Amino acid sequence: MNVVTADFLGNLSYIMLCHSSKVLPPRVAEAIRKAAETESNPKGKAYFEAMVRNMEVSRERDVPLCQDTGVPMFYIDLPPGFYIEGDLQKALEEATRKATRDAPLRQQITHPLTNENSGDNVGWGMPPIFLNYNNRIDYLDLLAVTRGGGAEVKSSCVVPIPGAPKENTIIKTVLDAVALVGGENCSPNIVGVAVGGFGLDYTENLARKAIYREPLNSRHEDPQVAALEDKLFTAINHLGIGPLGVGGETTCLGLHMETAGCHSAVFPIAVTFYCWSARYSRARIYREGKVEFITHPELKEVIAHG
16 A cells, blocks of 8 residues: 555544543653652652652543643654645644544644634644655654643754864753753653754754654664763753752653754754653554554554444
């Protein structure tokens, strides 16, 4: 099968949005539980224990994890020869409307000038859809995300002078970005870092996509980048910011870095965050029609039972 319908992707996205608003990816949940067990700061430990209880209540009562249920957005990677038939934007808008109604998601998309609320998280260019051609995969990769305002507004992108020492500049830029926020981004976070690219929009988007790498806190295939990821992950957790800035040993649940070629005259670095309530869901659709749920394998049973 080289063709998938937009309606199929829309239906899949609806299920993924609803489920991930209430159930964290298992590796993220495990990292939070581990932090609750090992944290020595009494105040930080209490916050982590509250997060664990929050996850339990969300499952038990079938309610969203956070009152800020986020802005739905979609990333789709297409391999060579794989096509989407139908109106993808219309299908994902409908998925967003249904998830807003049924999850439910908070109705929070407003017009930037008038504050008019659309009532369904659709309108004025929302939800964002990022469609990417990827010749390194042989399946369609679908990522459904809800990003809350706490982490999103703390992202940053800078362009140091090109002659600056690369590794030290990257480390300082990332640590400064984390320290400046001080837990206001709903720490502990998954931190996405991008180095290179051209145009701040491209670099920041690369950093944002890095957040969702699987598995959590896995390392880049380039050994030099992987070594930097290790240094940054350790350094961030030595800052002592802890959950929501109250102090503690775990500020970062995972750090992922991506790189891209850049103009010789510029050296952009982007840092972006996802809050501890990391509500994202990834699926792969293979050519033979098989659907594999990467972050939430339990969704296979949901699909099987209609």
